[in-house]
Amino acid sequence: MDRRVCMGNEAIALGALKAGVTVVAGYPGTPSTEIIETFVREKAPNVKVQWSTNEKAALEVAAGAAYAGARSMATMKQVGLNVAADPLMSLSYIGINGGMVVAVADDPGPWSSQTEQDTRHFAKYANLPVFDPSSPEEAYEMVQAAFDISEEFGIPVMLRPTTRVCHASAEVMTEEAQSPGPISGFQKKPDWTIFPALSYKKHGELEAKQEKIARRFDSLVFNSLIAGGRRGVAVSGISYLYAREVIEEFGLDVTLFKVGTPYPMPKDMAEKFLSGVESVLVLEELDPVVEEELLLMSFGRVPIFGKRTGHLPPNGEYSYEIVRDALFSYLGIDAQKTEQPFMPELPKRPPVLCAGCPHRASFYEVKAASKNANKVIYCGDIGCYTLGNAAPLNMVDTCLCMGAGITLAQGLKLAEPDSKCIAFIGDSTFFHTGIPGVINAVYQNTDITLVVLDNHTTAMTGHQPHPGTGRTATGEPAKALSIEAILAACGVEHIAVVNPFDYEKAVDAFREAIDFSGPSAVIARAPCIFQTKKPATVRRVNDSCIGCLKCIKQLGCPAMTPGESGKVTIDESLCTDCALCSNVCPVGAIKRSGRDA
Amino acid sequence: MRKSVIIAGVGGQGTLLASKIISEAACARGLFVRTSETIGMAQRGGSVSSHIRIDAKDASPVVPSGHADIILGFELAEAARQIPRLAAGASGVVNMDCIVPTNVALRQGVYLCDEYLSILRERLPGGIFINGAPIALEAGDARTLNMVILGAGIGSGVLPFTEDEVRRVMRRCIRGGMLSVNERALELGMEAAARECR
Numbered sequence: 001m002d003r004r005v006c007m008g009n010e011a012i013a014l015g016a017l018k019a020g021v022t023v024v025a026g027y028p029g030t031p032s033t034e035i036i037e038t039f040v041r042e043k044a045p046n047v048k049v050q051w052s053t054n055e056k057a058a059l060e061v062a063a064g065a066a067y068a069g070a071r072s073m074a075t076m077k078q079v080g081l082n083v084a085a086d087p088l089m090s091l092s093y094i095g096i097n098g099g100m101v102v103a104v105a106d107d108p109g110p111w112s113s114q115t116e117q118d119t120r121h122f123a124k125y126a127n128l129p130v131f132d133p134s135s136p137e138e139a140y141e142m143v144q145a146a147f148d149i150s151e152e153f154g155i156p157v158m159l160r161p162t163t164r165v166c167h168a169s170a171e172v173m174t175e176e177a178q179s180p181g182p183i184s185g186f187q188k189k190p191d192w193t194i195f196p197a198l199s200y201k202k203h204g205e206l207e208a209k210q211e212k213i214a215r216r217f218d219s220l221v222f223n224s225l226i227a228g229g230r231r232g233v234a235v236s237g238i239s240y241l242y243a244r245e246v247i248e249e250f251g252l253d254v255t256l257f258k259v260g261t262p263y264p265m266p267k268d269m270a271e272k273f274l275s276g277v278e279s280v281l282v283l284e285e286l287d288p289v290v291e292e293e294l295l296l297m298s299f300g301r302v303p304i305f306g307k308r309t310g311h312l313p314p315n316g317e318y319s320y321e322i323v324r325d326a327l328f329s330y331l332g333i334d335a336q337k338t339e340q341p342f343m344p345e346l347p348k349r350p351p352v353l354c355a356g357c358p359h360r361a362s363f364y365e366v367k368a369a370s371k372n373a374n375k376v377i378y379c380g381d382i383g384c385y386t387l388g389n390a391a392p393l394n395m396v397d398t399c400l401c402m403g404a405g406i407t408l409a410q411g412l413k414l415a416e417p418d419s420k421c422i423a424f425i426g427d428s429t430f431f432h433t434g435i436p437g438v439i440n441a442v443y444q445n446t447d448i449t450l451v452v453l454d455n456h457t458t459a460m461t462g463h464q465p466h467p468g469t470g471r472t473a474t475g476e477p478a479k480a481l482s483i484e485a486i487l488a489a490c491g492v493e494h495i496a497v498v499n500p501f502d503y504e505k506a507v508d509a510f511r512e513a514i515d516f517s518g519p520s521a522v523i524a525r526a527p528c529i530f531q532t533k534k535p536a537t538v539r540r541v542n543d544s545c546i547g548c549l550k551c552i553k554q555l556g557c558p559a560m561t562p563g564e565s566g567k568v569t570i571d572e573s574l575c576t577d578c579a580l581c582s583n584v585c586p587v588g589a590i591k592r593s594g595r596d597a
Numbered sequence: 598m599r600k601s602v603i604i605a606g607v608g609g610q611g612t613l614l615a616s617k618i619i620s621e622a623a624c625a626r627g628l629f630v631r632t633s634e635t636i637g638m639a640q641r642g643g644s645v646s647s648h649i650r651i652d653a654k655d656a657s658p659v660v661p662s663g664h665a666d667i668i669l670g671f672e673l674a675e676a677a678r679q680i681p682r683l684a685a686g687a688s689g690v691v692n693m694d695c696i697v698p699t700n701v702a703l704r705q706g707v708y709l710c711d712e713y714l715s716i717l718r719e720r721l722p723g724g725i726f727i728n729g730a731p732i733a734l735e736a737g738d739a740r741t742l743n744m745v746i747l748g749a750g751i752g753s754g755v756l757p758f759t760e761d762e763v764r765r766v767m768r769r770c771i772r773g774g775m776l777s778v779n780e781r782a783l784e785l786g787m788e789a790a791a792r793e794c795r
């Protein structure tokens with residue numbers, strides 16, 4: 001036994017290693033990314049780890065390994081599960097041989113996501129059991145139990161941590177990883193091939209399993225009843241810790257039903273809970289999953305309060321404060337009014353493109369190249385470059401989901417033929433779901449311009465490799481797929497590759513591509529600033545600065561601020577000498593200089 | 598006894614490492630520790646905060662409002678932003694250097710340097726206020742601001758850990774080549790706190 005402080009995502013990976021996992025596949029996405037990164041760091045012998053092209057690929061790779069009897073795991077964020085939904089729905093019918101855990105991180109808030117969808121609902125929709133950890137130490141135990149349950153019932157099991165579990169740390173008692181046992185190997189049988197007649201049979205079997213799993217869950221330690229007063233409180237996930245702190249701090253007398261498996265609900269335990277209380281308050285983030293299960297079971301016997309009754313918010317993450325106020329109101333406790341201290345106005349501080357980010361140059365150049373067009377629509381996508389939406393760039397008019405920019409641009413162009421529609425996509429997103437959209441543009445001959453912002457990494461999630469980088473998750477050399485060759489193979493007839501820091505050439509290349517009739521593409525290629533060493537030179541503003549602030553107003557570079565003298569100052573600890581500002585300055589006041597800092 | 602620490606800063610300032618060192622030091626002392634971090638989109642120059650709760654098994658990983666015993670402010674406005682989380686009698690170390698957000702430079706919103714400083718001084722009567730950036734540069738790397746603040750925290754007694762405890766964790770958490778510059782920053786931070794306390 002080893003006592004260590006573990007992040008939730010780390011605990012999930014260590015728990016899976018303890019359970020003897022052999023094959024792990026995922027696609028990066030906040031807040032799930034560090035699960036795979038922990039497997040990479042641990043370098044466990046005989047465990048195969050990969051960053052897959054996308055979540056669908058990851059889930060199918062993990063399923064194949066589980067068909068052959070290996071224990072396997074797929075990891076992703078909640079919106080990644082939408083991409084992997086197709087294999088998941090069929091896999092629940094077909095089932096697996098070796099234990100398979102699908103770890104899907106939800107993001108209440110949301111902090112770094114497009115949606116606040118609830119994976120517990122997805123699990124229920126797919127008829128798959130789901131574990132909802134309340135803490136890193138519980139996640140470590142749960143993932144091991146999830147493998148056992150998966151093998152016992154022959155179906156994948158879902159683990160749904162949320163941001164405050166994934167990115168929280170706690171003391172975890174870890175045990176030695178188990179080296180994977182011998183793998184039974186793939187056994188040929190008709191049941192691996194989905195056909196309507198088989199689906200009918202398997203659907204019936206799957207439904208029959210639900211009741212059995214619900215009974216099995218009664219015996220798991222993750223579900224518990226902490227007896228107290230006649231007022232009941234049911235909690236799932238991180239809300240458990242918020243509730244525990246409030247209950248202890250204020251000495252509240254309630255009966256607490258901790259739900260570790262929201263679907264299927266532990267049946268006898270839920271019945272026992274409902275028969276021992278006069279009412280129930282449900283504390284769970286995102287959708288009212290536990291609330292609805294309890295409503296169905298109680299069938300009007302016991303009033304159930306929660307999101308459906310307006311006692312708790314339907315969106316956003318919960319907190320100690322939200323849980324405290326809900327408990328006070330439920331128990332009729334007068335909340336002491338805390339005096340709000342005076343606070344001066346604070347600046348908003350949204351995330352921004354880094355100083356020296358090549359995307360800023362590309363956005364600025366595309367803006368310059370398209371300034372004479374009648375109407376231009378800039379379709380963005382998911383990644384650091386979504387931050388190009390902010391002033392002063394204002395270069396993201398749409399952003400929907402991974403890979404959607406290319407295809408949204410085509411629809412916009414069809415509806416507004418006189419507009420110029422320009423789609424931006426990052427290199428990792430291009431491989432993830434961009435390519436089918438390119439093929440569609442060529443096939444339909446829709447006149448859009450695609451800008452691939454190729455910084456040679458998956459930057460936003462922390463610089464993971466992808467099929468274009470020439471290395472695998474574990475750092476092994478790999479064949480580097482060429483984006484220009486793929487575009488050419490897809491039939492794109494105008495393809496240019498530019499360095500976005502070569503200002504004049506880049507603007508010309510963007511202009512030519514926009515003027516080209518038919519689908520065109522420009523690959524703007526320069527490494528993410530985190531992938532290269534800072535140069536020994538920086539840009540410095542000299543005395544000829546007239547204080548017009550054009551550089552700041554047009555670029556919004558975080559290294560530049562208006563100084564007290566009215567002239568611009570550049571923070572040398574942030575500057576990477578990208579020189580974009582020198583191209584903007586009307587009086588040539590920004591020059592290269594040696595770095596002091 | 599339960600202690601809640603909040604670290605406030607701007608994405609990229611190294612709050613995560615400071616949080617890791619504090620939580621590891623608490624764990625090494627046998628105390629149950631929980632933390633919660635801002636990881637993801639906000640790391641690109643946005644507001645970030647790390648929450649550390651020591652001796653806190655059945656408690657939220659996020660420091661509730663009015664519960665923070667200690668604040669380490671890496672940036673002035675970000676420290677001020679966390680005032681509602683401070684407990685009565687809280688103590689802290691605040692870096693007085695200002696990072697003015699790009700949107701303020703674009704004339705959206707305000708940055709009220711003097712007001713943030715005066716309200717923080719009022720709420721943290723025994724607080725340590727330093728200019729950390731030049732100290733980090735003196736140590737040899739602007740990125741060691743986190744160790745300067747940590748040093749000021751232990752040097753002033755704001756953080757309940759000894760220099761030895763922190764150094765032991767640093768040796769485990771910081772890569773070989775970067776260790777000495779970080780240790781130098783820790784020492785300079787301790788000296789700065791000693792000057793302030795005098």
